[in-house]
Amino acid sequence: MIQAPKTTDSREDFEPFIQIKDNYNFWYGSTQVLFDLNLDIPEKQVTAFIGPSGCGKSTLLRSINRMNDLIEGIQHTGDITIGDQSIYDPSLEVISLRKRIGMVFQKYNPFPKSIYENIVFSLRIAGRNKKSELDEVVERSLRGAALWDEVKDRLHESALSMSGGQMQRLCIARAIANNPEVILMDEPCSALDPIATGKVEELIHELKKDYTIVIVTHNMQQAARVSDRTAFFYLGKLIEYDVTDNIFMKPKNDQTEAYVSGRFG
Numbered sequence: 001m002i003q004a005p006k007t008t009d010s011r012e013d014f015e016p017f018i019q020i021k022d023n024y025n026f027w028y029g030s031t032q033v034l035f036d037l038n039l040d041i042p043e044k045q046v047t048a049f050i051g052p053s054g055c056g057k058s059t060l061l062r063s064i065n066r067m068n069d070l071i072e073g074i075q076h077t078g079d080i081t082i083g084d085q086s087i088y089d090p091s092l093e094v095i096s097l098r099k100r101i102g103m104v105f106q107k108y109n110p111f112p113k114s115i116y117e118n119i120v121f122s123l124r125i126a127g128r129n130k131k132s133e134l135d136e137v138v139e140r141s142l143r144g145a146a147l148w149d150e151v152k153d154r155l156h157e158s159a160l161s162m163s164g165g166q167m168q169r170l171c172i173a174r175a176i177a178n179n180p181e182v183i184l185m186d187e188p189c190s191a192l193d194p195i196a197t198g199k200v201e202e203l204i205h206e207l208k209k210d211y212t213i214v215i216v217t218h219n220m221q222q223a224a225r226v227s228d229r230t231a232f233f234y235l236g237k238l239i240e241y242d243v244t245d246n247i248f249m250k251p252k253n254d255q256t257e258a259y260v261s262g263r264f265g
């Protein structure tokens with residue numbers, strides 16, 4: 001029998017960069033899906049959100065860049081801060097928040113444009129059209145996404161001619177084009193084969209030198225491989241949050257243990 005959830009969080013000394021705080025709650029209409037969450041996310045590390053389908057991982061991830069705002073009837077209580085600034089500060093424009101946060105989705109979603117134009121898309125929208133600047137951003141972003149050597153000779157070909165793994169790395173390049181501080185990844189490898197997955201995982205390892213990364217994954221081996229800290233959620237509650245090795249090797253909570261050992265979920 002599944003025991004009543006009990007939240008545990010063995011903290012180490014770290015300066016939180018993102019804080020989910022003040023008992024963060026979230027509702028879609030009258031349905032509450034996140035309950036009393038408090039979670040400190042360290043800077044320039046990888047934090048994984050795991051848990052069974054429907055436990056609220058993506059909702060929490062999409063709260064961090066206020067992507068849920070696009071959905072009618074949502075409500076929240078509590079707060080989320082990034083580097084001490086509340087994302088709900090009325091003086092903060094959502095567009096400037098989103099510049100600080102890149103997002104990578106489950107299904108790679110390049111625009112039907114060239115590789116080059118995919119990366120500079122948001123810069124062009126912001127009116128930045130200087131060729132030398134755009135060239136520099138394209139090279140930096142593609143290098144950052146470990147894709148430069150593979151595509152440098154075909155920057156003006158359609159992004160849709162790339163392999164799935166390359167398209168996902170292009171989406172990562174697009175996410176870092178604006179020099180964000182945070183990258184949110186929602187199951188970034190679920191549509192990729194094992195080789196492409198391995199490349200993205202290697203890339204995540206490189207990216208954390210420069211970015212704070214939060215990743216939602218169903219793949220527990222992936223969470224164990226790529227993340228420094230792991231948060232396990234069940235039915236919208238944070239059950240356990242700890243350094244990843246502890247979650248997988250010596251979880252404190254029976255539900256965490258059952259989930260990471262594949263006994264439910």
Ligand SMILES: Nc1ncnc2c1ncn2[C@@H]1O[C@H](COP(=O)(O)OP(=O)(O)OP(=O)(O)O)[C@@H](O)[C@H]1O
Pocket residue numbers: 028033051052053054055056057058059060071218
């Ligand atoms: N746009 C929406 N409107 C209403 N309910 C929603 C919406 N999006 C998600 N939900 C509900 O919120 C709950 C949490 O969903 P969420 O997608 O955050 O969970 P998840 O843990 O990421 O699941 P999965 O692993 O299957 O993607 C679920 O009950 C889901 O049905």
